[in-house]
Amino acid sequence: MRVVSGIKPTGNLHLGNYLGAVKQWVTLQDDVVAQGGESMFFIADLHAPTEWIAPAELSSHTLEVAATMIAAGVDPAKSILFNQARVPAHSEMAWLLNTVARVGWLNRMTQFKDKAGKNREGASVGLYDYPVLMAADVLLYNATHVPVGEDQKQHLELARDIATKFNGDYGVDLFTLPAPLISKAAPRIMSLRDASAKMSKSNPSEQSVVKLIDSDDTIADKFRKAKTDPDLLPATVDELGDRAEARNLLTIYAALADSDVATVLGEYGGKGFGAFKPALADLAVAKLGPIRDEMVRLLDDRSAVTAVLRDGAEKARALAAPVLKRTQDAMGLQV
Ligand code: ATP
Numbered sequence: 001m002r003v004v005s006g007i008k009p010t011g012n013l014h015l016g017n018y019l020g021a022v023k024q025w026v027t028l029q030d031d032v033v034a035q036g037g038e039s040m041f042f043i044a045d046l047h048a049p050t051e052w053i054a055p056a057e058l059s060s061h062t063l064e065v066a067a068t069m070i071a072a073g074v075d076p077a078k079s080i081l082f083n084q085a086r087v088p089a090h091s092e093m094a095w096l097l098n099t100v101a102r103v104g105w106l107n108r109m110t111q112f113k114d115k116a117g118k119n120r121e122g123a124s125v126g127l128y129d130y131p132v133l134m135a136a137d138v139l140l141y142n143a144t145h146v147p148v149g150e151d152q153k154q155h156l157e158l159a160r161d162i163a164t165k166f167n168g169d170y171g172v173d174l175f176t177l178p179a180p181l182i183s184k185a186a187p188r189i190m191s192l193r194d195a196s197a198k199m200s201k202s203n204p205s206e207q208s209v210v211k212l213i214d215s216d217d218t219i220a221d222k223f224r225k226a227k228t229d230p231d232l233l234p235a236t237v238d239e240l241g242d243r244a245e246a247r248n249l250l251t252i253y254a255a256l257a258d259s260d261v262a263t264v265l266g267e268y269g270g271k272g273f274g275a276f277k278p279a280l281a282d283l284a285v286a287k288l289g290p291i292r293d294e295m296v297r298l299l300d301d302r303s304a305v306t307a308v309l310r311d312g313a314e315k316a317r318a319l320a321a322p323v324l325k326r327t328q329d330a331m332g333l334q335v
């Protein structure tokens, strides 16, 4: 079992990153240790500048994201934690896979359409090619499982297509097909202001995103002001119907409590948001507050976090080298 996943240092992590990705990683790393595999979690600093980010921000967010991962429970003694830029094989592999990926495949990627918006001609080539670098990130390590939020499912399918085409074109059995692991509890946490949009680092509305760096008061305030409807909560999940805001807040509560929406409705069915929102705010503060405090403590000594990333990169380079070499050999490159 080889688990690989990453997060872009485009900002401080938010509740969606935590519930959809990092929380799963923490559970998985123990399964992986028990089975004698590897889990590898990286900060996707090469992905971050596909949309403009100031250099000082990129560099500080890289350390902050690493500290947040550690504070949330990713243990450098159990998992390999590194930043992508320190492992040049990611870039080298991405180029090789670019020769196999098809333009038609990339044209179907919905994240590019969402992120480029109307200004597609003005988007960076990197943003367009993002899914190929992501394929390189996982194929480079022959990842068997990739724990991600639902929004990354399409990119992972593309990685499988690229792997299959490479293996077929060159008549080799080189790349493992990675399976997505999508959190059942929190596949897609939505914005607190607009339940039709994903909670995202890049969302400019501060109120829409609960960040792991937020103070207790800010967390509570964001939940108190979260958009909702005027109705009481129903007793069963079926009766929720298309109440997207209610469903999102219930999903967050259930995921934070390691419970499920039906159980939460068992307790709050028949009550209004006036009762539910303060309970959710308290739960979120209880779960997220200690992560923030630990992150702040870790960032007191940035050199210690840097040392973790350097050490992780060394291990990652050692695992990447033979796969990159086999890929180059398969293609007939003289290296
Ligand atoms: P950006 O807006 O810069 O794309 P992001 O918030 O989407 O940032 P990423 O770094 O792209 O964060 O994604 C990191 C991981 O978090 C991925 O596995 C992604 O699927 C997951 N993730 C991101 N947003 C959510 C969300 N709202 N709910 C569940 N998982 C999410």
Ligand code: MG
Residues within 6 Å of the ligand: none
């Ligand atoms: Mg994203």
